[in-house]
Amino acid sequence: MENNTNIYHVNMIQGLLHQVSGHIKKIEPEQNIASKSSKQAIVKENAIEGLKLFQEVDIAKMQEVFE
Structure with a gap:
């Protein structure tokens, strides 16, 4: 069960990083x-x-290690 929780957190991190990446790409230099x-x-x-x-x-x- 603990491994499932770890994978869940790794997947959540991936999702958050994807969102962060999208926001960074929207930033337009002056x-x-x-x-x-x-x-x-x-x-x-x-x-x-x-x-x-x-x-x-x-x-x-991390995903490889915790799977």
Whole structure:
């Protein structure tokens, strides 16, 4: 039963991360200040990549271990 609870939590984390990813993708860097806009775009892309890596490596590993 404990494993089912663990998998449930891992699946919930995956769902929440998917929602977070969707919200990050909706963020639009400012267009009026070039340097600020590029910094915002870089930070946004870094957040997307970091989240993707976390999902693909850490969460996938957790799912594998707890199944």
